[in-house]
Amino acid sequence: MDYQNIIYSVSDGIGTITINRPKALNALNLATVTELKDVVEKIAVDPAVQVVVITGSGEKSFVAGADIVEMSTKNPTEGRAWGMVGQNVFTEIENLPQPVIAAINGFALGGGCELSCACDIRYASENAKFGQPEVGLGITPGFGGTQRLTRVVGRGYAKELIYTGGMIDAQEALRIGLVNKVVPQSELMDAVMKLAKTITKKAPVAVQLSKAAINRGINCDVVTGIAYEAEVFGLCFSTADQKEGMSAFVEKRKPAFTGK
Incomplete structure (x- = not known):
């Protein structure tokens, strides 16, 4: 498959996936999720990949959520099917044999927060913002947010984020355990790659x-x-x-x- 919405590269045992829709703040539409599924399934059976890094293109957004324009006209059957598409791909990411590190370089909202929670480890830049704003759009989180966010930060924090649709900054995300580490934007990928290289040296x-x-x-x-x-x-x-x-x-x- 030729990728139009993601960039994928492998170097020294580290496979890097970059969501590449900067004009849409890397929002997840069907085409992007389809490409993500394809690359994840290739990684799962590739012995050359020991660690996976997922990030977003640019300095504003990791993934700003699912594509609302694409979602806005769906009926209940289509909405359920779309939710299951996202859930299935994120579950494949969660179940990859290799460790997966999220390099969160900006907005991680809705589907972006849910994508980060499907990863094993999360590093964030200082400008990162997190939230599950779905209730403000008349929907629930649909890509696993009610389940994975709760497991990552606990019921109380997850319910507060989901019920209010509010947004928190990187330091608050660190405080509640949503991310492992916060670094300046310019140091994010270096910090993530250092961690990834440390893991590749183990069995x-x-x-x-x-x-x-x-x-x-x-x-x-x-x-x-x-x-x-x-x-x-x-x-x-x-x-x-x-x-x-x-x-x-x-x-x-x-x-x-x-x-x-």
């Missing part, structure tokens, strides 16, 4: 199994979650990376992981 299979265990555990009881952890922990001992990692520790040298 890829172990990183991916850790992600799977965390995501599985969030959606079940603790007893079931730790049972799954025991399974992936044991599975690690069948990998060459486990042998290499422990041998390197004993021999006081840096490990050379191969992802096997």
